Amino acid sequence: MLAMAVLFSFVVSRLIPGDPVALMADGQGGDPEFVRRLRQAAGVDLPVWQQFFTYGMDVLHGNLGMSWRYGGVPVATLILDAAPITFPLVIVTMIVAIPLGIGVGALSAHRARAGFDIAATIGAMVVLSIPPVVLATWLMLGATAFFGQSASGELASFADWVVPITALVMAPAALIARTTRAQVLDVMGQDYVRYARAKGLTETAIFFHHVLPNVMVAVWAIVGILAGAVLTSTAVVEIVFDLPGLGQLAIFSVLSRDYSLAGVIILIFVVFQVVISLICDLAIISLDPRTRHPQDRP
Amino acid sequence: MTSLSRGPVSWSFRTLFCLVLVILLVLIVIAGRVLPLDPFAVDLAHIWEGPTVAHPCGRDGLGRDLLARLLIGTGTSFEIVASALVLALVLGVVFGGISGWYGGWIDALIMRIIDFSMGIRELVLAIIVSIIMGPSKATLVVILGLGCSPPLIRFVRSLALVQRGQTHVLAAMALGASPFRIVITHILPNIGGSIAVRAASIVGPLVQTEVALSFLGIGVQDPAPSLGTLVRDALFGLQSGFHLIVAITVTIFLIAFTSTLMADEARDITDPRWGGRSFGESPKI
DSSP states (O other), X not given: OHHXXXXXXXXXXXXXXXXXXXXXXXXXXXXXHHHHHHHHHHTTTSOHHHHHHHHHHHHHTTOOOBOTTTTSOBHHHHHHHHHHHHHHHHHHHHHHHHHHHHHHHHHHHHTTTSHHHHHHHHHHHHHHHSOHHHHHXXXXXXXXXXXXXXXXXXXXXXXXXXXXXXXXXXXXXXXXXXXXXXXXXXXXTSHHHHHHHHTTOOHHHHIXXXXXXXXXXXXXXXXXXXXXXXXXXXXXXXXXXXXXXXXXXXXXXXXXXXXXXXXXXXXXXXXXXXXXXXXXXXHHHHHOGGGSOGGGOO | OOGGGGOSSOXXXXXXXXXHXXXXXXXXXXXXXXXXXXXXXXXXXXXXXXXXXXXXXXXXXXXXXXXXXXXXXXXXXHHHHHHHHHHHHHHHHHHHHHHHHXXXXXXXXXXXXXXXXXXXXXHHHHHHHHHHHOSSHHHHHHHHHHHHHHXXXXXXHHHHHHHHTSHHXXXXXXXXXXXXXXXXXXXXXXXXXXXXXXXXXXXXXXXXXXXHXXXXXXXXXXXXXXXXXXXXXXXXXTTTXXXXXXXXXXXXXHHHHHHHHXXXXXXXXXXXXXXXXXXXXXXXX
């Protein structure tokens, strides 16, 4: 899978029309000798399979190449500057959204169609109907009005984190809450819950031992899908709050056709997605014995 | 909520509400086409002007009429979403149908490709397509269409698999009907409804993705208005023109809310199992 991701990002970065060397040499006059030497330096004069081999080895060695737009700044430097903003945002969002969603969902299922349930349903409805861009903009307005601070373009203090994270957490939490609610109601009607109750277990014990693990299987299944959406909203939120993260860098690289940079960012995002899917699959396997291989079953 | 026990279409409050909203949206799109609006007329004497009688939504940073831009922008966004939906449906029916009908190695191949493409989600797909095609409306259609087709292909495949085992299909095969004929006359009419309901459920997410990507600058380009570029204008004019963000939020909320409600309604009418459930829960694949 990872090898495929490397191949993929290579193919994409070579598929793009236009000659990067011509782009770099632009403004330096059309000296053919200069262009030939640039081509040699960039390694694009070699056959394609050799280029791919070099690319693969370079990636394995952590050498991600030069940015064609930033006048030869190594891509690795740009990435290392941006990643500490994006990945904490995404990870903290998921860490907050999962328990929050499960908590709200379980509470609304606990007394379905009661006050809290209706409030949570309307809340989820509103949150899911407002795109993260708009939500982030309103939160920024609110933060400016209440705290008198505006988005500063950095994540220095705790307060700088709260607003972007809130903007990011809302939609995934709402979706997880809806799923949890439906699942809890579903599981509560199962025979094993009735037997557990007949056995004399307390409601708390039933919830934590019999209901929650079954609900978690469904939740983990959508977390993998949500991670991709959170990545997109992170890019949006980075632009709204002017945070120099990977999303901003990705958009910049696309709009300026810097495809050595875009290729690496694609690679990082795909690897991230693969890791998240792996974590979700492992979590589901540990929770649900039916998904294990026959010899591993208890 | 439990209105389904009374029949397939019952005029609950929610159905009526949903109909009113849908009619409103259709009117918005038609108004954008029919009314003599000019979303590009610059009037530098009245920039950031608040709502007035002549310009009910106010004006933006170049003095352009915001109502005109909203109406035309909504139309543009709908155009993009509708084209993307058609693209996704064609891909879904063709590949899902082939995969489910023929099975074997071609099914295995298509499923592996789907597995791989599920790993390439929204933003990554957007980056790839837009560096290949350059930012434009067509790019956005391709991104959205490709992005939502893998689950659709899987869905159609599972439906086609079920249909292949049905007796009326076996009878048609025994009579010597060609696969093409069987698919068109015996399978599609049976699975069309389920596909339409599934398609309705992805309209809302598609609108939101369109907003996000146009906002990021990948889709519709200035000065043409679309929901995403209007959000961008509103964000950068936050200090001077507060009415921009209010108007655009209301518009987007209305659209997303309607599409979710519509999808729920369509699902409830066709699938009684979901009758008692409420907003925003779609069965996951």
